[in-house]
Amino acid sequence: MTDTAPRSSKAEQTRQSIIDAAMGLFRSGGYDQATMRAIADEAGVSVGNAYYYFSSKEHLIQAYYDQIQAAHAEAAEAPLSSEGDFTGRLRGVLLAWVDVAEPYHEFAGKFFKNAAEPSSPLSPFSEDSTAAREAAIELHGRVLDGSDLKLNKALREELPELLWLLQMGIVLFWVHDTSDGQQRTRDLVDQAVPIIDRMLRLTRLPGVRGVVDDIVGLIHLIRP
Amino acid sequence: MTDTAPRSSKAEQTRQSIIDAAMGLFRSGGYDQATMRAIADEAGVSVGNAYYYFSSKEHLIQAYYDQIQAAHAEAAEAPLSSEGDFTGRLRGVLLAWVDVAEPYHEFAGKFFKNAAEPSSPLSPFSEDSTAAREAAIELHGRVLDGSDLKLNKALREELPELLWLLQMGIVLFWVHDTSDGQQRTRDLVDQAVPIIDRMLRLTRLPGVRGVVDDIVGLIHLIRP
């Protein structure tokens, strides 16, 4: 979607101040409280100007998403550089997301609601989310690249996207998770990761191989 | 959720006329076109009165939601009574849903959006949806009961819920599916069902068994 590189410093400053204002208001009062009037006011710009930079309130959230995504990419560096085996790397990356997203959990449901609508630019499957989605998938590619997993080529190619889907599933669980510090989501990650590891290693088993090939075929069939 | 039995005839009549008006307008013009003003107008009541019966536009959707649910249960009877093997039964039940839901596909995204918010009573995971959810899970229990599948007990117990989750995944795909008659979703079902069948039969394999046990354990851990 939008390029992250700064254009003219003035414009970029304005843009950023709007994002910052939105961030602050989202955080303190949730999505509904943060009206476009309030955001513009807090940023010291006019409503019209806010709309000049963000064509809708949803697009403003998108910027917010991008920021979480960037923070996740950064937080994921630690496990990606220190962990060598697949389980450690995947767990590290997934838990890094839970850490990064924790402050927003309270009102994430509101975001999620908007993101669930297929036509919304906020949908993780949408055109507008392509950049963020691909960055996230790429991150899972790196989980695999540095790991000790041996996989057949066709599966290896699909796996980053599948791991991203897994992450979306964890996000789904996470938004419904009301436990303290989203501990249940962390438990889910802890337990699920070794199972996934074992499942992936099973894919080399004679009886399993054929099914894996069919699954890869299915993925190709349904990909847009 | 709401009881379907009629209360006082006058109130119930008004209530029903609002639902009918909403249904008609949703169907002809989609969700956005059907403003509360238009719905109230069509029903011959005031906007305030419409809100007296339905505390939000979302709550109006519930009536729709229930209708699809009931229609699916009915449409699923055919394959459940005629098909004997697992693939036939599962495919029949899943495709019955796609058939039943087809007229609503256009604006199903709006349903979905509301259902996605964790705190919404329309969420398939919510307290309020327990009855509908359990009915749907029960339906998948019947898919298994009449089939030729042999499974270990622990897995057999979890499987109806897992199949329901699969159905939720298909719904997710479906709302994003813009192909004619949602043909791509139908293709997905056709291709996925035999794969699931094969996967389930693999669970009896020595190397696979342990992983299946762990998955069942994980399910128990994360269930609320």
Added chain:
DNA sequence: GTCTATAGTGGGATAGAC
């Protein structure tokens, strides 16, 4: 190209009289 100010539209939701 960036920004302000202001006035307006239309829709979800509500208050309070009846």
Added chain:
DNA sequence: GTCTATCCCACTATAGAC
């Protein structure tokens, strides 16, 4: 239970300043 009147908000339009 029902209405009318009104509020608030996202969003648009416009006219113009720098």
